[in-house]
Amino acid sequence: MSGIRFDGVCVAYDGNTVLDRLDLTVEPGEVMALLGPSGSGKTTALRAVAGFVRPAAGRVLIGGRDVTALPPHKRGIGMVVQQYALFPHMRVEENVAFGLRAQKAPRAGIPGRVAEALEMTGMAAYARRYPRELSGGQQQRVAIARALAIRPGVLLLDEPLSALDAQLRSGMLAELARLHRELPDVTILYVTHDQVEALTLADRIAVMDRARLQDCGTPQELYRAPRTEFTASFVGNANLLPVTVAEGGAVFEGRALTLDRGRAVPGSTATLCVRPHLLGLGAGPNALSGTIAEVQWRGSTHRLYVDVDGHRVKADLPELRETPALGERVTLHFEPRDAVLLAAGVAHA
Amino acid sequence: MPPVAVLAVLFLYPLALVVQQSLSPDSGGGAFDAYARVFGSRAFLDALGTTVWLAVGATLGCLVLGFTLALIIAFVPFPGARAVAKFIDVFLSFPSFLITLALLFLYGTVGMANGLVTEFTGATEGPFRFLTTPWGVLLAEITYFTPFVIRPLLAAFSQLDTAQLEVAAGLGARPARIVRQVILPEALPALGAGGSLVLVMCLNEFGIVLFTGAKDVTTLPMLIYGKAILESDYPAACVVAVVNIAISVGLFGLYRVVSKRAGA
Amino acid sequence: MLVHSRTGRWAAWGLFGLLFLPLFALPLLVVVAASFATHWSGALPSGPTTANYTAAVRGESLQALTTSLLTAVAASLLALTVGTWAALAGAALRKRGKRVLDALFMLPVAVPSVVVGLAVLVAFSRPPVLLNGTGSIVVLAHTVLVTAFAHQSVSAAIVRLDPAYEQAAASLGARPAYVLWRVRLPLLLPSLTAAAGLCFALSMGELSATMMLYPPDWMPLPVRIFTATDRGSLFSGSAVAVVLMATTLLVLLAVSRIRTRASYR
Structure with missing residues (x-):
């Protein structure tokens, strides 16, 4: 069982800081998703664990051992990248055996371990094929089998599903969850820009933006109680409204709102985060009225854009019988427990 | 590093010796004696002039011919255009002197062209005598080196978005205008790179001139061969060599700069 | 269109x-x-014969062919080794060092072949190494001339090689030498064979440096063609030239067969 620890890791290319003082601990056996837009530093963090980028400062520890100065091939990690990087000149079984042969594993044991890894990923029938004879999803499975064959303590997955189409992706997602249940000892660091993948698979999510860790917590924590505006808008959808904190609630454009949660100093400015699907149509507590700016039909739901005193508020409602006309005046409301107060401009990293 | 050591022993050391021999020959004589002797000789100046004008002329010829042919192959495709492109690749792998050999049969004193004329007119001698003049060398060089221009051009043309041409044509531009305003600007880097490569190779060409066998066509490489092998005058050969190196390495540096810009 | x-x-x-x-x-x-002719005085050649070929594949011409083949094979292999080694070493260097190395290895292309011949002749006709009058001086000159092309095409292929392969191999625990031998070189194989073909063709047709160097007992085909035509035997010279072209083509064809088998994508 080996966890991963980032200890003040900084990485810079040509004077640009691409990873800024990352402190993060991944517990042994945990699935940690690094979630963020491109350029947020998430892939750099993963490559620092793999040993392909050298931190300018800080340490990387795997299983409590400082590996910062160790070359990649001595780190004992498994890695799967977006484009799979299967060796095109080797058959599937040779690809999977590669790591075992490279590490001079006892010859007699290799076929068994190759078969085991292929079995686990459902690719046993394809052992004699070449990578070019496989579909994208199959190549993906082989890449995972290849990484698992060396029985790594740590598995690094760098956008492993982004080259697959949507349908295959959800299938592979379930597959990865099953693999993790079968191999509970393997610590997984999963880099993705897709919140659905992160929410589905991860025990915890580390949200990254502009080279920094913004937020870290379980998927439920991040979704229900984000600590920053960035997390609120990147994990799920969010309406972010500027408010002034009041006793037991907040004031938005002259409206007094009641809130269950909120720990800010009365009188200070803050941001209120309300998820669009938690807004209801019609009168109720915490009413926001405005005019319809746009209506989008999305099959099972309707998305309304409502202008409330110059702020555009989105609401996702179950399919409406009668859709409101543009310019019509409507009222939205939300329950006091369904909104979160974010202290404006303060990063909680 | 071992590969650099190999290069140093096999190439850089010999090259340095040539420079050293040109300055202070083993056979005696002070520094620059050989230079004064060579630079003062008529044969050297003639060879220098011939080399330069032949190379420049051949390069221009190759550019015009290569551009025309590449345009047609790329943009007015015909069945077999791919085979022609393949043929050009093969053509590049043959030695240059084959062209001169072929021209001997085409335009030599007894050859196809003169034979045709004498058969029809009954004259005893054909009209084509240019083969042993610089013009014969020029024709051979243009023939042999044009593919070196066509190749980078075809590569550049394949990068060109055909939608651009269609949009231009849709806007009512005539082919000549499209060539001038859309294709030519895109092709300029490739033309520059191919042209400077051909210029260097023409300056250094030896086989074509040797096979022509004309006494009055002497280029710098021919002069080096003559001085060293036929006259055993090594100091003089080394001096000419140094001059030839200076010209072509300078131009090759230019080619590298141009082709870097062209991204080739 | x-x-x-x-x-x-x-x-x-x-x-x-x-x-x-x-x-x-x-x-x-x-x-x-x-x-295939003995005369060419009209519009078309006359006197059809195969005698030129009978002469072209025996005696001195046959010897010239084997000389050329040996020279080309030896020079190509040497050039490929040195060029690939330099290209691999260059890829590991920083930008500046790589540029110097590239320029150094491209230099033989810029220097006229005749001068390369002269330089090699001058350098190896004196102690410490006396090679003048041996076949190895020809091989050596050819190696110098074609190494540049080998280096250039292998370098270009290395740049195109996706670093993800090496990184995947390293993450699986393969040390650099193992990665080179089992991953990088096999992936470069198509380019290596292409470079070998190019070097072979260039060496087969090399005349300029060879004219400066060749000893009487090591006369490659191009020189043989020249001496034949210089003596006025244009027709037998042509037959030898066709043999040269055919051999080059055959080898290039064989190389491209190997190449298609070695290219994976």
Whole structure:
């Protein structure tokens, strides 16, 4: 069982800081998703664990051992990248055996371990094929089998599903969850820009933006109680409204709102985060009225854009019988427990 | 590093010796004696002039011919255009002197062209005598080196978005205008790179001139061969060599700069 | 499609045929035609014969062919080794060092082949290494001349090689030497064979440096063709030239067969 620890890791290319003082601990056996837009530093963090980028400062520890100065091939990690990087000149079984042969594993044991890894990923029938004879999803499975064959303590997955189409992706997602249940000892660091993948698979999510860790917590924590505006808008959808904190609630454009949660100093400015699907149509507590700016039909739901005193508020409602006309005046409301107060401009990293 | 050591022993050391021999020959004589002797000789100046004008002329010829042919192959495709492109690749792998050999049969004193004329007119001698003049060398060089221009051009043309041409044509531009305003600007880097490569190779060409066998066509490489092998005058050969190196390495540096810009 | 009218297209094709056929196709054809002839005094060659070929594959010509083949194979292998080694070493260097190395290895292309011949002659006709009058001096000069091309094409291939393969291999625990041998070199194989073909063709046709160096007992084919035509034996010279072209083509063809088998994508 080996966890991963980032200890003040900084990485810079040509004077640009691409990873800024990352402190993060991944517990042994945990699935940690690094979630963020491109350029947020998430892939750099993963490559620092793999040993392909050298931190300018800080340490990387795997299983409590400082590996910062160790070359990649001595780190004992498994890695799967977006484009799979299967060796095109080797058959599937040779690809999977590669790591075992490279590490001079006892010859007699290799076929068994190759078969085991292929079995686990459902690719046993394809052992004699070449990578070019496989579909994208199959190549993906082989890449995972290849990484698992060396029985790594740590598995690094760098956008492993982004080259697959949507349908295959959800299938592979379930597959990865099953693999993790079968191999509970393997610590997984999963880099993705897709919140659905992160929410589905991860025990915890580390949200990254502009080279920094913004937020870290379980998927439920991040979704229900984000600590920053960035997390609120990147994990799920969010309406972010500027408010002034009041006793037991907040004031938005002259409206007094009641809130269950909120720990800010009365009188200070803050941001209120309300998820669009938690807004209801019609009168109720915490009413926001405005005019319809746009209506989008999305099959099972309707998305309304409502202008409330110059702020555009989105609401996702179950399919409406009668859709409101543009310019019509409507009222939205939300329950006091369904909104979160974010202290404006303060990063909680 | 071992590969650099190999290069140093096999190439850089010999090259340095040539420079050293040109300055202070083993056979005696002070520094620059050989230079004064060579630079003062008529044969050297003639060879220098011939080399330069032949190379420049051949390069221009190759550019015009290569551009025309590449345009047609790329943009007015015909069945077999791919085979022609393949043929050009093969053509590049043959030695240059084959062209001169072929021209001997085409335009030599007894050859196809003169034979045709004498058969029809009954004259005893054909009209084509240019083969042993610089013009014969020029024709051979243009023939042999044009593919070196066509190749980078075809590569550049394949990068060109055909939608651009269609949009231009849709806007009512005539082919000549499209060539001038859309294709030519895109092709300029490739033309520059191919042209400077051909210029260097023409300056250094030896086989074509040797096979022509004309006494009055002497280029710098021919002069080096003559001085060293036929006259055993090594100091003089080394001096000419140094001059030839200076010209072509300078131009090759230019080619590298141009082709870097062209991204080739 | 640039020209849309039918007449315009035919005009362009006509121009192409008018330029291309006489300039590029005809020369190769006449050499082949002449190799089967004894006279060429009219429009077409006359006196059909195969005697030129009987002569071209025996005696001195046969010896020249084996000399050329040995030289080309030896020079290509040496050049490929040195060029690949340098290209791999260059890829590991920083930008500046790589540029110096590239320039150094491209230099033989810029220096006239005749001068390379002269330089090698001057350098190895004196102690400490005396090679003058041996076949190895020819091999050596050819190696210098073709190494640049080997280095260039292998370097270009290394740049195109996706670093993800090496990184995947390293993450699986393979040390650098193992990665080179089992991953990088196999992936470079198509480019290596292409470079080998190029080097072989160049060496087979090399005349300039060879003229400066060749000893009487190591006369490659191009020199043999030159001495034949210089003596006025144009027709037997043509036959030897055709043998040269055919050999080069055969080897290139074989190389491209290996290449297609070695290319994976």
